[in-house]
Amino acid sequence: MIKTLFIANRGEIAVRIIRAARDLGISTVLGHSTADADSLAYRLADRTICIGGPQSSESYLNMTNIITAALLSRCDAIHPGVGFLSENAEFARKTEDAGLIFVGPSSETIRLLGDKIASRNVALAAEVPVTPGSVTPLESLEEGISLANGIGYPVMIKASAGGGGRGIRIVRNDRDFEQAVHISRKEALSFFGNDAIHVEKYLDHPRHVEVQLMGDGEGKAVHLGERDCSVQNNHQKLIEESPSTVVSDELRHVMGNDAIRLFSHLNYRGAGTVEFLVQDGKHYFMEVNARVQVEHPVTEMVHSIDIIREQLLIAAGKGLTISPREDISNIHAIEVRINARGAGTVTSFSPPTGPWVRTDTHIFSGYTVSPYYDALLAKIIVAAGDRQDAIDIMLRALKEFEISGVETNIEEQVAILTSQQFRSGRFNTQLYDQLFRQ
């Protein structure tokens, strides 16, 4: 078993990991930046080590400081959390080389899945449907235009190494193609240090649906159903829910089995997500997130399974023993992300509590929201017997959420939840723009 776990992350996910470790009797060492020296994770961890300055590059991305700190504090394992080094194959390999357990997939798996084209090819090999498009990086403009005409416009030009919506351009005709390729390559180079791009069919009213899986690293994998993450602002997820209103039992079965086939093919170890776009009842593979995700609690509430705990148990060699709920017809979970509109000090804070409401947060009265990191303040998660009840309970929780000192997106989230489109379940990834930009 893991005795001491090093946590190479911050914010609410660091708190989340400390809690799961504590529940298993694992002691925790938090690596933190100088800017996070009075965080909630800092207060809750059994031990803390300062790993660098406020800039992520000095601390949460500083592999040498992190691994040295883990070694010197006699940890057995490193949990990378989300973001930062969580999908960095080099960090995973260095962790393994140092004789430590990396809580996540093997470095080879991460390396493979980090390349969009390679992961698309793995999906094809595992017979998982992908969006029509190029399987190799684009070599010439002519090749691209011919491909686009074959697929049919609109098409999408994507950075092969990309993520988070950067380096993506939508093209609706031959005329705009050259310019889009130019910009896309430039963005790809500046964001990812690699100007490889490829072309895919663009779905114009898709839902973002992802399947949560856990694998044992030896070919066995279990899926925990889907999360619908279609409420996004500029590719940043705002609200996630499970089940999705556009996924039938049959589609869930098919998508789940597709995802399991892919994970088996990869001998995937630990928690991971297969992202699909769903449009008109069809699903198209997008990518694999080779780590736990911010929105994992939605799935936890549906299946009463602690995903972080299971990550730790798999990493410790205890195997894959979860049994997901079979009948999910009378449960629905929603997560709302509360983000800060800017940095500042939280002068008072009172999270929503009470029945059917879970708050995952790292803030407290007196906490300073730093300008160095992401804006996530809290995740509110509710579970109820059906979707409408879940929405009502979420609105109750948001009404009880009290914070002062920093501006938040609570009012905006309330507006989304109370919109006719969201209530009806008939919306797509354009919802945010439809509500706030038109």
Add this chain to the structure above:
Amino acid sequence: MIKTLFIANRGEIAVRIIRAARDLGISTVLGHSTADADSLAYRLADRTICIGGPQSSESYLNMTNIITAALLSRCDAIHPGVGFLSENAEFARKTEDAGLIFVGPSSETIRLLGDKIASRNVALAAEVPVTPGSVTPLESLEEGISLANGIGYPVMIKASAGGGGRGIRIVRNDRDFEQAVHISRKEALSFFGNDAIHVEKYLDHPRHVEVQLMGDGEGKAVHLGERDCSVQNNHQKLIEESPSTVVSDELRHVMGNDAIRLFSHLNYRGAGTVEFLVQDGKHYFMEVNARVQVEHPVTEMVHSIDIIREQLLIAAGKGLTISPREDISNIHAIEVRINARGAGTVTSFSPPTGPWVRTDTHIFSGYTVSPYYDALLAKIIVAAGDRQDAIDIMLRALKEFEISGVETNIEEQVAILTSQQFRSGRFNTQLYDQLFRQ
């Protein structure tokens, strides 16, 4: 449907009821005392009406003020909460007479169950096992001693109108009988205005196990399994859990059916509890609590059913539609009560949050714990796959519970949860005394 609900209570249960009402779209009017004019319930309610001074007799027990306030604020229904007027047949009748819905059983049911001997007789009529003892109030000392010898010592002398452990005396031989009867009658008279007493077998290592039910008022009832409330200090419950470590699947089935038979017999309406003592695998009827109970969340977490919501739906004539979880083999819920050791102002407060932890509380930073009411500050409820995990998660939650300004029983609760006896599940209602008084 109920449109506006009057809440004739305070503290965390008032908050709990406001939340359930809000989730159903019911607006709320809180009746509060002058001492509770800045409570959390006051802040959350849609409307508030001051119903009297700080003494309960002036406010929360003032039937005229409560019913007048409910009528003048155009409420359809009154929820009495727990304690105060929740088991007062006269209040239920006055509420009904005023044309309002009383959220609870009928006044006749409450009246019947409020009398220990009458309720014992109903249990006998419904073929529910009771502790051997007298079925009518004791008429003479001789009758009592003869009865005690028939049952076998030790026996218990109880106030027929009693509750909360008051007016109870344990007698171990003929010699002490007369004195005990004398004291018991005196206490019964002073606490309950009625000196009727009766004699029952005393169980010396029992568990306090209660079955939660909901009835439709027309003979149909459903049980939601049991709660074990054996951790008590001087008859005040401290920790409750479900399932009980001494209840086998078979015993659960038998107790549940006994309880359903009793509720059907009573045409019981709404939420109620049948209390049993369990010793050596046998169960003995104690009493019915004709109201919701403080520890109801334990059952809510096991079955994912909102008991307060269902109370409101039944009261509104929407019927009994719950479907309890059939397989409870991989769920365990525990509630810990956090009590104040005295009055004072809470200078800072941060409830535990995160996965598998629910906090029901009415306190906040700046809240003043009043000397007029009970000491309950918060209920922490956790749910997990098994009992050991639930205990570990509860310990994590208690470690995160931050409060200053008032003394609490948190350390004591941690000591109970970490004790070998509690962990093992082999303990009885004497546990508290064994840990702290020996």
Add this chain to the structure above:
Amino acid sequence: MNIKDLESIITLFNAHNLSSLEVKEKDLKIKVQRQTVTVAPPAYASSEPQTVPTSKEKEKKVTETITSPIVGTFYRTPSPDAPPYVEVGDTVHKGDILCTIEAMKIMNQLEADFDCEIVKIYPEQASMIEVTTPLFEVKRI
């Protein structure tokens, strides 16, 4: 809400020399505060919650507020067509009836506890009052 109401609230706030006043009803919430000067010794806090001194001249002009002891409907008159029990400017004596508060069809008559002059009558006829609702502002005589 309208500005007239807000003005009345602030006038009340000033008239009673309050430092903080919060009014909440349904979706409406109003909070008025005035910073207190910290040089002076703390203001005298009455231990009698029902009477509030509202003026600085202690000799003659101190008024007190009579608040409602119960929840009910406020009536200034014994019956719909009868004249009011009291009017502003009236002098009443201990035991005189000031108003009727109806609760559950019972008419409760509120009597004066002491001789006084009626300075102000707060509630509207037939309005709902709760415990602590101000009913009359009076000046002892």
Add this chain to the structure above:
Amino acid sequence: MNIKDLESIITLFNAHNLSSLEVKEKDLKIKVQRQTVTVAPPAYASSEPQTVPTSKEKEKKVTETITSPIVGTFYRTPSPDAPPYVEVGDTVHKGDILCTIEAMKIMNQLEADFDCEIVKIYPEQASMIEVTTPLFEVKRI
């Protein structure tokens, strides 16, 4: 709500010399406040985190703390049997090696950024240090 209302509210606020006024109705919330003058200036907060003056005599005795830039194991000597790089009382020059910090089997040599005298050496030989751990107290010369 409209600007006229807001204007009226602020006028009321000013007219009555309030320090805080909060009006909330449904989704609308208005809060008006006026800052009060504070007599004392706020305490001086240093903007340079790495150097901390540790003495009150500012002329000569100001010392500075050199903290660790990385996580690792602190060594005062280049090898187990070699003498320490520096001792208390030593004068070092810019570029002189102060200590070695081992991280992942790499020996990182920490150099002096300026000429100074070693006043104190904080960590024990071979102890773990983190970023910001104080290593040396020095006095610039």
